[in-house]
Amino acid sequence: MSLKPASCEVESSLDQLETLITCVQSRARMLSLPASLIHRVELIVEELFVNVVHHGRPPPEAIVTVVLERPTDSADLQLEVRDCGRAFNPLADAPEADISSDLQARHPGGLGVYLVQQLARHQQYARVGGQNVLTLLIPVPE
Amino acid sequence: MEITFEEGDGNGVVAHVTGRIDTQTAAQFEASLSPKVTSSAWLVADLAEVNYVSSAGLRSVLVLAQTAQHDDCRLALCGLSADVYGIFEITGFQNIVPIHADVSAALAALG
Numbered sequence: 001m002s003l004k005p006a007s008c009e010v011e012s013s014l015d016q017l018e019t020l021i022t023c024v025q026s027r028a029r030m031l032s033l034p035a036s037l038i039h040r041v042e043l044i045v046e047e048l049f050v051n052v053v054h055h056g057r058p059p060p061e062a063i064v065t066v067v068l069e070r071p072t073d074s075a076d077l078q079l080e081v082r083d084c085g086r087a088f089n090p091l092a093d094a095p096e097a098d099i100s101s102d103l104q105a106r107h108p109g110g111l112g113v114y115l116v117q118q119l120a121r122h123q124q125y126a127r128v129g130g131q132n133v134l135t136l137l138i139p140v141p142e
Numbered sequence: 143m144e145i146t147f148e149e150g151d152g153n154g155v156v157a158h159v160t161g162r163i164d165t166q167t168a169a170q171f172e173a174s175l176s177p178k179v180t181s182s183a184w185l186v187a188d189l190a191e192v193n194y195v196s197s198a199g200l201r202s203v204l205v206l207a208q209t210a211q212h213d214d215c216r217l218a219l220c221g222l223s224a225d226v227y228g229i230f231e232i233t234g235f236q237n238i239v240p241i242h243a244d245v246s247a248a249l250a251a252l253g
């Protein structure tokens with residue numbers, strides 16, 4: 001028997017973030033993930049969702065779908081984020097994060113995507129049938 | 143998110159923060175601490191009861207640290223969980239603001 005992929009779907013508006021995170025948390029608990037990995041997944045989902053709303057700018061009623069799965073043959077979690085905003089690849093289009101300038105010169109742009117890139121082992125963007133589809137692999141600690 | 147303030151010696155403040163510092167709460171975190179940073183000689187933000195910080199929270203920490211430096215307030219953080227500290231480390235934020243184990247360690251470092 002295999003688990004049906006459970007998806008979380010919310011409208012693409014920032015006030016839906018809490019609903020989305022709550023759904024992702026319960027999905028992550030169903031997969032028996034450790035607490036620190038759940039935090040990691042929440043963080044990745046928050047950063048990507050906020051990016052979609054701010055930069056992909058789909059109409060607010062458009063649905064963003066997040067699917068979290070743990071394939072039986074893999075050591076990684078698979079996370080998929082889909083939205084029907086304009087074609088936007090956050091992995092390529094975000095500003096480069098500044099993680100080393102002095103305090104006064106430091107600018108905060110790009111930190112969200114940078115975190116996603118550091119926390120996920122593999123990220124892939126595709127434009128499929130009018131949707132942005134981001135697929136990430138997140139390592140599960142042994 | 144909840145923040146309570148405790149006055150310290152020498153025009154200082156300890157801010158005890160509880161909850162998440164994320165896209166929805168970062169503005170409240172920043173707006174609550176900013177006036178204290180502007181008017182105090184030092185401020186310790188105790189994050190022992192914060193289990194989650196996203197890039198929105200990091201952005202607020204950066205703004206507060208820049209305000210503190212500009213207004214001669216000595217700013218420090220303490221009590222970060224391993225997860226939260228990990229986020230600071232990945233983004234180089236441990237070099238932006240001093241981070242201590244707990245409030246007493248932060249107060250000792252401030253002298």
